[in-house]
Amino acid sequence: MRRAVIIGAGMAGMLSARASADFVDEVIIIEPDDLPDAPRPRKGLPQARHIHSLVAGGTDAMQSLLPGILQHWLDAGAHRHELTAGIVALSPEGWYRRWQPDGHFIITASRDLLDWVVREHVLAHDRIRVFGGRKVTALHGSDRQITGVLHRPAHGPDDPQRLDADLVIDTSGRASRATAWLADLGIDTIPHRTLDTGLTYATRLFHAPAGAEHIPVFNIMAQPRASIGQSAVIAPIENGLWMATLGGIKGSEPTRNAADFIPFALGLRHPLIGQLLYGLEPVSDVTLTRSTGNRRHYYEKARTWPDGLIVLGDAIATFNPVYGQGMSVAALGARALHQELHKSGSLTAGLARRVQRAAATSVEAAWAPATTQDIHYNTAHGQKPSVPERLLGRFTSRLSYTATGSQFMADAVTDVTSMRAASTRLLAPAVLRAAAAGPKLQPLSGPPLTASEQRLLTPLEEINGQPA
Ligand SMILES: Cc1cc2nc3c(=O)[nH]c(=O)nc-3n(C[C@H](O)[C@H](O)[C@H](O)COP(=O)(O)OP(=O)(O)OC[C@H]3O[C@@H](n4cnc5c(N)ncnc54)[C@H](O)[C@@H]3O)c2cc1C
Incomplete structure (x- = not known):
């Protein structure tokens, strides 16, 4: 046997x-x-x-081993977000636009x-x-x-x-x-x-506001090349909850103290996540981890x-x-x-x-x-990437910058970040030409929100006028 x-x-x-x-x-x-x-x-x-969050390439691999698993997750309360329409993200290079879906998605649910x-x-x-x-x-x-x-x-x-x-x-x-x-x-x-950048993650669960159980993923990313290592994400999970995770590299970490959670999110490159969480009922303590290297x-x-x-x-x-x-x-x-x-x-x-x-x-x-991104943090500890790897990091930033104003580039980058295509996809002549030309559209000055998403934000004047 x-x-x-x-x-x-x-x-x-x-x-x-x-x-x-x-x-x-x-x-x-x-x-x-x-x-x-x-x-x-x-x-x-x-x-x-x-x-x-689970990207499409990983989902495909799981579906090939366990046919139907995606539908079973959705039936159990997971959320599917089409890309890039289903995310609101401030990348290191600026706000991403919410382009029409091209077949890629991410799944959010509790692990x-x-x-x-x-x-x-x-x-x-x-x-x-x-x-x-x-x-x-x-x-x-x-x-x-x-x-x-x-x-x-x-x-x-x-x-x-x-x-x-x-x-x-x-x-x-x-x-x-x-x-x-x-x-x-x-x-x-x-x-x-x-x-290892010494990144600390701090996570807390909140009750979603009524009617907002299904929201996009909101993501304020760090800026490794500027060594700005603070970030935050909100994702909807099952049972009408939002999971919010803060990140901070060594020296700018979030704390376990619940009173610090929303002020940390309000103090990021954009206060969006703090404004979304402000006034919501938390349903857990803050959990920390430093296992992020x-x-x-x-x-x-x-x-x-x-x-x-x-x-x-x-x-x-x-x-x-x-x-x-x-x-x-x-x-x-x-x-x-x-x-x-x-x-x-x-x-x-x-x-x-x-x-x-x-x-x-x-x-x-x-x-x-x-x-190749993490190496830019001044807290990064460990064996440094080689010169080609550093060049790759610079090239990736250029692609991300172009993707803020080019759906063609956003789709190409998403093919790779979704783990559906090899990184050589980004060396195709059309991608190189688009990267050289840069974004076709002007950068967005703020988050691309729908009217109903805008209504979920607590105005900053109200927050500043009252203790959080
Ligand atoms: C804070 C954090 C956030 C993350 N977020 C994401 C994300 O958004 N998306 C994503 O794709 N990935 C994410 N990851 C990564 C993801 O958690 C791991 O890649 C994934 O769990 C790997 O699965 P695994 O089976 O290899 O290990 P695990 O899922 O960790 O499982 C290991 C198992 O081995 C068992 N075990 C340990 N020692 C022994 C032993 N001696 N004998 C027998 N069993 C043993 C453990 O009990 C455990 O059940 C995150 C990781 C961290 C730390």
Whole structure:
């Protein structure tokens, strides 16, 4: 009987379980948490307290593994925002216009809801089971072939057990111990990079005003090239709530103090988000996280790689979350796993290496834009991007500037930021010509709001006349 063992039941773990289920007799997911049977928080997923938007390329990858998942999210209360009509965003280069939709979208919902719907679908498969309340502590095997894992209770007395497997997939997220486990097997030459701006995220939930349960995503972005590192986003989620997340790099961080939340948003490059939140009833405390650095293991470059081991999702790389691509990278990695399994038909020699290399493509697609922007912050800490990467950052800013006044450019940039097209799309002659010409329209002087959205804003005079 052939068995796949998945380490961790997050997004990458669930999707990888589904991707491998057609090619083995049994899939066992080992997870320290007892998984909730509803969209509820759990200890192993602390980032779920913060805004999680899902781009179209990640959604496509999930749909290919779990047909119909998008509709199930929407039925459960998620929101779909067509791009760029469904967002109001102040980019580093100016306000984006709300162009007619061109097929791209983002999904917003609580991360707990996104995961729960995925979990329900994956665990309905009769070959997939979860061992809850247990954690993996080591790999079993050699530098040539992984043959299983050691696992023990997440809490309570140590009781290590071995579970044999033909394929082990490490999807244990930021906490992954894969490099240490590989080093124990003699594989210790894996290149590694980090770039951390010291960004703090602060998130709070609010009751949406009556009739405004479905709003666009509002986004006041930071300006990395000016080293202005404060930002804020509001996204509608399920149950008539708005989730608001503030961001600030080291030295300009938001605090955990609820009284600081709206003043921080009012003090950004534009007060839009503060004006939207002012006077709303909060339904949670402020949650903080500083787990926001870019960190990447180049497993695809390891000199030797054992058959039977694949690393996917955040266990390979994490990204500054303001770019909103981590779940999509996890999904694209799981789709690459499925495609490679489909090609070879079974667990052939060299499969793990091929999947690792295929997954690196989507990791790079998120890594390059995130790090080439983040490098501009004077707080950025870690290995600096190379000269070509810096040039890429400058080129990206030019494209973004052009996109403020060119639908053609907005569509091209969205193709790439949605992870539906490779970044080479932006080197097409027509895109280069448009970038050279710059925006066709004058910059907008303020947010492009509809009359009903305008009515949601508390006037600044009223705010300044009263304590928040
Ligand atoms: C603040 C913040 C905001 C973010 N916002 C976005 C966003 O807007 N859009 C987006 O696409 N992405 C976003 N991300 C990234 C996204 O959360 C991750 O990319 C995504 O969760 C990766 O999935 P994963 O399965 O690799 O890891 P996770 O979802 O973190 O799951 C890892 C799982 O492994 C389990 N585990 C850990 N150790 C072990 C062990 N030893 N044995 C067994 N199991 C173990 C954990 O309990 C957990 O269940 C954000 C991240 C952060 C931190």
